[in-house]
Amino acid sequence: MPNITVLDQNTINKIAAGEVVERPASVVKELLENAIDAKATAVTVEIKDGGTTFIRVTDNGWGIPKEEVPLAFLRHSTSKIKTVEDLFTVASLGFRGEALASIASVSQVELITKTSTGLTGTRYQIDGGEERSLEEIGAPEGTTFIARNLFYNTPARKKFLKTPATEGAHVADLVEKLALSHPEVSIRFIQNNQNKLHTSGNHNLKDIVYTVFGREIASNLLEVSVKKKEVSIEGHIGKPVIARGNRNYENYFINGRYIKSSVISRAIEEAYKPFMMQHKYPFTMLHFSIEPELLDVNVHPTKMELRFRDGELIYQTVYQAVSGALAHKELIPEVELIKRVEEKPVFAARKHEPAPEPFEKRRIMAMQQAATEEKQEAGSLFPKRLVPPKPSFVREGNDLLENWLKPESGSSEKEGFQKLSESVAAKPGGERSSEPSSELVIYPAADRGESSSSVKEETPEQLDLFDGKLLEPKARSMHKLIGQLFDTYWLVEFNGHLYIIDQHAAHEKVLYEKTMATLKTREYSSQLVSPPIILTLNRNEEVLLTQHLKYFTDIGFEIEPFGGKEYAVRGVPANLFSIAKKELLIEMIDGLSEEGFSHNPDVIYEKVASMSCKAAVKGGHRLSAAEANQLIDQLLSLENPYACPHGRPTIISMSKYELEKKFKRIV
Missing domain, CATH: 3.30.565.10 (Histidine kinase-like ATPase, C-terminal domain)
Structure with a gap:
C-alpha cells in the first residue's frame, strides 16, 4: 500500500x-x-x-x-x-x-x-x-x-x-x-x-456597446433602470429584432463581476417569451448592484458562478425590470424599402438564372383577371378558368419552380383539363352553380357505371405507400388532382384515399433534398450582390467564420474583410439569393458555435440546406394546377417525402371508408 x-x-x-x-x-x-x-x-x-x-x-x-x-x-x-x-x-x-x-x-x-x-x-x-x-x-x-x-x-x-x-x-x-x-x-x-x-x-455604457457590438445593436437598445433597497439594475436590453440563435449575447454583471446564472437567464427569457420566437435569445447588457451579504461568490475558483441568498427576489426583480422595459414600446421593425431597389443582383457565371422572387407579380395580376372573367361567366357551367393559360414560369422559364422542379410528364395540362371538362359535360344531370367558388376547384369524376346504392364496404387498413401504391411511376397517371384548399393544401384522390398535401412543407422538403444533392456533388452556382451585405461580427464570430470560410466559399458565398469587425458578403449561392440576407448569415454563423458542433462539412451543408427551405412557397399562396403537379411529381420522387426537414408531415390521407362512415353511408 x-x-x-x-x-x-x-x-x-x-x-x-x-x-x-x-x-x-x-x-x-x-x-x-x-x-x-x-x-x-x-x-x-x-x-x-x-x-x-x-x-x-x-x-x-x-x-x-x-x-x-x-x-x-x-x-x-x-x-x-x-x-x-x-x-x-x-x-x-x-x-x-x-x-x-x-x-x-x-x-x-x-x-x-x-x-x-x-x-x-x-x-x-x-x-x-x-x-x-x-x-x-x-x-x-x-x-x-x-x-x-x-x-x-x-x-x-x-x-x-x-x-x-x-x-x-x-x-x-x-x-x-x-x-x-x-x-x-x-x-x-x-x-x-x-x-x-x-x-x-x-x-457611458452605450458607447462601449457601440464599440464592441456595432451600430445595429447600439441603435436597437431599450434602457433598464430599477432601484430597490437590496437590488438595483442599470443597463440596456435589445429589441426582439436583434435576437440571436444562442445565449452568447446575454450579458449581465453583478457588482462588476461577469457571471452566469440560471436564475437570471430564466427570468430574462421568460420576460422576452411573448415577444420572441422559440429558440431565439435576447441581447442584454445589465449591471446589478446587490448587497454583498446576499451573495456567495466563493463557489468556484474562476468566480463565474455564485449563489443568491434569496433567488426568488432576484428572479422577480429581473423579470419585472425586463418586462417593464419591453411593455408599451414600439417593437415593429423598420422596413427600408429603398434597400429592395438597391440590392439588385449582378449575375456571375452560373448554370441557372433564378428570379429573386419565387412567384411573380404578373401571375397575381393574371389570377385577378381570371377572377373578373369568372364573374362575367357566372352563368356558364364550365368557365374558362377551368382551362388555365400556360403559367408564366413555363413561358418565361425564370420562375423558382422552373429551376427546382422539373416535370417528368410531357403531357399538356391544357389538354388534360379540356378532356376532363368534356367528360363532365357529357355526363347527364349536371347542375349549374350561380356563383362558382374561387377558393376550391372541384373536378367531378367521370361516370364509371357505379350506382350510389351499390357501395362496397371496405375495412380500414394502414396504407403502405411504398408497397406498389402512391410512389409507383405507373400510379402517378391515376392520381386525380382535385384542387387547392385554403390556398395552402392540395387534395389528391388515389386508390380509394384522399391525400392532403401541405404545399409549404412539401416545397421545403424538395428544396432541402435538392440543395443537399447540389452541395454534395458541388453543382452550385454563385450570384453577386450589389451593394454587398455588411456583417459586424464579434471576436468569436470572426474566428468561426475564418475557420469555416472554405466551406462557405465552396457552396457559393464570396466573403471578404471590410475593415475592423466588418465583413462584406459580395456573392451568395444562386438558390439562396432571395433569402440571403444579414439575418440568415448571422443565424448560420451562430449555429456553428453550438455545443457539439463538429468540423464536418456535411454539418455546414445541412445548415445551408435547412436555410434554403426559407425560399419555399408559403401557405396562403395560390398555385396553379400545373405548378402543383410539378411539385407533387418532385415530392413523390424523393426517398422520404413524408416529413419536411423540421419534422412536420407533408402528406396526410383519409380513406373512402372513413368518409362514408362520417356521412353515415356505412353504419
Whole structure:
C-alpha cells in the first residue's frame, strides 16, 4: 500500500494552476481584475500568438511596495481580505490569493511595479515558481505584469491549447466583457501589434456597446433602470429584432463581476417569451448592484458562478425590470424599402438564372383577371378558368419552380383539363352553380357505371405507400388532382384515399433534398450582390467564420474583410439569393458555435440546406394546377417525402371508408 506524504510546494502550485489557469484568457482575467481592484483608470492588455508566448498587462493603479512583491507570489497571499468574515462582504473581483502563484508556476514571469510614494520601482523575475531576481528600476506609477511561454514546463497541458487564433479570440472576448463591466476604466487591447479595442473610460455604457457590438445593436437598445433597497439594475436590453440563435449575447454583471446564472437567464427569457420566437435569445447588457451579504461568490475558483441568498427576489426583480422595459414600446421593425431597389443582383457565371422572387407579380395580376372573367361567366357551367393559360414560369422559364422542379410528364395540362371538362359535360344531370367558388376547384369524376346504392364496404387498413401504391411511376397517371384548399393544401384522390398535401412543407422538403444533392456533388452556382451585405461580427464570430470560410466559399458565398469587425458578403449561392440576407448569415454563423458542433462539412451543408427551405412557397399562396403537379411529381420522387426537414408531415390521407362512415353511408 502506498505511503501518505505531503506534496512539495512546486507540485501544489501546479495543481492549483490547473484550477485557475486553463488557458491564456485565464491569465489575462486574473491580471486585468487585479489591475481594476488596484483602482487603475487605464489598463493596456497586449498578447502575441493568442497569449501562449507573450502576455503583458499594464495599469496605472496603486502598485506594490518592494518588500511585498515576493509575498504576492505566495499561495493565499492577498490584500483584499483579512478574516473569514470578510468572505461575506467581498467587494473586489479577486480575493483568493492563488492567481499570481499559479501563473508564476507555469510561465516565465516579470513584474515591474511602483507605488505613488516610492522613489523607484521594483523589477521581479520568477520562472516556474522559482525566484530569479529582485532589483530596483526606474518605472512609472502602476504595475506591468509580463507572462512568457505559458505552460513551458508542463508540455502535457500545453497540448490542450487551441490554435493561436482561437486562444486570442477567448482573450478578446474576456477583455470586451471586462470593458463592458467597468465603463469607468479605459481599456486598450493589442493583439499581435494591432489595436483591437480601446474604450474611453467615460462611464457611458452605450458607447462601449457601440464599440464592441456595432451600430445595429447600439441603435436597437431599450434602457433598464430599477432601484430597490437590496437590488438595483442599470443597463440596456435589445429589441426582439436583434435576437440571436444562442445565449452568447446575454450579458449581465453583478457588482462588476461577469457571471452566469440560471436564475437570471430564466427570468430574462421568460420576460422576452411573448415577444420572441422559440429558440431565439435576447441581447442584454445589465449591471446589478446587490448587497454583498446576499451573495456567495466563493463557489468556484474562476468566480463565474455564485449563489443568491434569496433567488426568488432576484428572479422577480429581473423579470419585472425586463418586462417593464419591453411593455408599451414600439417593437415593429423598420422596413427600408429603398434597400429592395438597391440590392439588385449582378449575375456571375452560373448554370441557372433564378428570379429573386419565387412567384411573380404578373401571375397575381393574371389570377385577378381570371377572377373578373369568372364573374362575367357566372352563368356558364364550365368557365374558362377551368382551362388555365400556360403559367408564366413555363413561358418565361425564370420562375423558382422552373429551376427546382422539373416535370417528368410531357403531357399538356391544357389538354388534360379540356378532356376532363368534356367528360363532365357529357355526363347527364349536371347542375349549374350561380356563383362558382374561387377558393376550391372541384373536378367531378367521370361516370364509371357505379350506382350510389351499390357501395362496397371496405375495412380500414394502414396504407403502405411504398408497397406498389402512391410512389409507383405507373400510379402517378391515376392520381386525380382535385384542387387547392385554403390556398395552402392540395387534395389528391388515389386508390380509394384522399391525400392532403401541405404545399409549404412539401416545397421545403424538395428544396432541402435538392440543395443537399447540389452541395454534395458541388453543382452550385454563385450570384453577386450589389451593394454587398455588411456583417459586424464579434471576436468569436470572426474566428468561426475564418475557420469555416472554405466551406462557405465552396457552396457559393464570396466573403471578404471590410475593415475592423466588418465583413462584406459580395456573392451568395444562386438558390439562396432571395433569402440571403444579414439575418440568415448571422443565424448560420451562430449555429456553428453550438455545443457539439463538429468540423464536418456535411454539418455546414445541412445548415445551408435547412436555410434554403426559407425560399419555399408559403401557405396562403395560390398555385396553379400545373405548378402543383410539378411539385407533387418532385415530392413523390424523393426517398422520404413524408416529413419536411423540421419534422412536420407533408402528406396526410383519409380513406373512402372513413368518409362514408362520417356521412353515415356505412353504419
